[in-house]
Amino acid sequence: MIDYSPLLKTLSHSPLAHWQSALAAGLQQRLEGLQHGDLERWQSSLNTLPPVAGVECDFSEGVCLRSNTPLDQTTQTQLHDALQGLHPWRKGPFDLFGVHVDTEWRSDWKWQRVAPHIDLSGKRVLDIGCGNGYYMWRMWQAGAELVIGVDPNLLFLNQFEAVKRYLPHAPVWQLPFTLEELPEPTAAFDTVFSMGVLYHRRSPLDHLLQLKACLRPDGELVMETLVIEGDEQQCLLPEDRYAQMRNVWFLPSVPMLERMLRRAGYSDVRCVDLNRTSVDEQRSTDWMRFQSLPSFLDPADSSKTIEGYPAPLRATLVARK
Numbered sequence: 001m002i003d004y005s006p007l008l009k010t011l012s013h014s015p016l017a018h019w020q021s022a023l024a025a026g027l028q029q030r031l032e033g034l035q036h037g038d039l040e041r042w043q044s045s046l047n048t049l050p051p052v053a054g055v056e057c058d059f060s061e062g063v064c065l066r067s068n069t070p071l072d073q074t075t076q077t078q079l080h081d082a083l084q085g086l087h088p089w090r091k092g093p094f095d096l097f098g099v100h101v102d103t104e105w106r107s108d109w110k111w112q113r114v115a116p117h118i119d120l121s122g123k124r125v126l127d128i129g130c131g132n133g134y135y136m137w138r139m140w141q142a143g144a145e146l147v148i149g150v151d152p153n154l155l156f157l158n159q160f161e162a163v164k165r166y167l168p169h170a171p172v173w174q175l176p177f178t179l180e181e182l183p184e185p186t187a188a189f190d191t192v193f194s195m196g197v198l199y200h201r202r203s204p205l206d207h208l209l210q211l212k213a214c215l216r217p218d219g220e221l222v223m224e225t226l227v228i229e230g231d232e233q234q235c236l237l238p239e240d241r242y243a244q245m246r247n248v249w250f251l252p253s254v255p256m257l258e259r260m261l262r263r264a265g266y267s268d269v270r271c272v273d274l275n276r277t278s279v280d281e282q283r284s285t286d287w288m289r290f291q292s293l294p295s296f297l298d299p300a301d302s303s304k305t306i307e308g309y310p311a312p313l314r315a316t317l318v319a320r321k
């Protein structure tokens with residue numbers, strides 16, 4: 001598993017120095033207690049990742065790793081099979097030494113919509129619900145000094161580890177925790193991202209307050225979530241599933257979300273992007289062979305989900321603490 005000691009060392013020289021002992025204890029407990037029926041299989045996939053010499057990053061178009069000694073066919077097949085052992089790959093794409101991991105989501109499209117509105121140079125960044133870490137690599141590429149992501153999903157942690165294995169010295173770390181489990185106080189991050197998480201929370205205002213608690217004074221929040229069209233009085237609470245997703249709670253309108261952010265104490269609240277998710281952006285691939293967005297929309301009317309709700313519309317808002 002990931003050796004977190006360099007992170008703990010980095011933290012000791014930062015305003016998060018108090019995290020050191022809490023994280024060390026929490027991580028040890030979490031990593032020892034990790035249980036999932038597939039964990040052994042994922043770990044053996046990680047163990048079959050071939051070593052690669054002379055790793056270089058090319059993040060100009062996405063997350064692309066190359067070697068100054070191109071991989072022979074056998075090694076590339078070994079890499080392909082090890083990565084396939086970590087199916088399903090949802091966020092990406094990744095190009096790892098010529099193996100193109102064509103993920104369910106074109107997360108690069110979302111990053112292109114978000115990145116122009118933020119400046120991450122020299123920033124200490126926290127990514128809540130970081131998934132497999134795809135955006136964390138983009139944040140590092142955008143100049144962040146330290147990127148820490150939290151996500152309780154163990155498959156995604158293993159996918160992150162597969163990439164991190166080839167970039168062991170990158171200041172990019174994924175912790176197998178939820179936001180709520182982070183040691184307090186956390187008010188040390190310049191930028192906090194919450195993308196694709198708010199609608200999974202039953203108490204959205206508490207989520208906004210917990211995110212604010214992670215920011216230093218004047219720090220910036222990047223909030224990306226599902227919304228509906230409407231005025232500041234409107235919000236959708238699905239009866240059960242939304243686009244086949246369980247665990248979806250509140251989909252506010254943009255004006256309502258702006259109001260929620262202001263009521264939670266943020267200032268300078270702005271919506272910088274609004275985008276209807278297309279079936280080109282979220283779809284099944286060889287790397288995510290389950291059903292995807294095309295099956296979750298009404299076959300007779302793609303402006304609706306199969307449950308009859310408005311089809312996925314996502315907004316990105318930025319705000320200051």
Ligand SMILES: Nc1ncnc2c1ncn2[C@@H]1O[C@H](C[S@+](CC[C@H]([NH3+])C(=O)[O-])CC(=O)[O-])[C@@H](O)[C@H]1O
Pocket residue numbers: 091107128129130131132150151152153156177178179180194195196197200
């Ligand atoms: N309380 C929590 N704390 C931390 N993580 C959580 C919590 N609850 C859920 N998650 C995690 O948040 C992620 C939400 S996916 C967005 C991924 C990426 N950000 C994206 O913008 O594509 C949503 C989607 O794709 O619908 C999952 O990986 C959960 O495990």
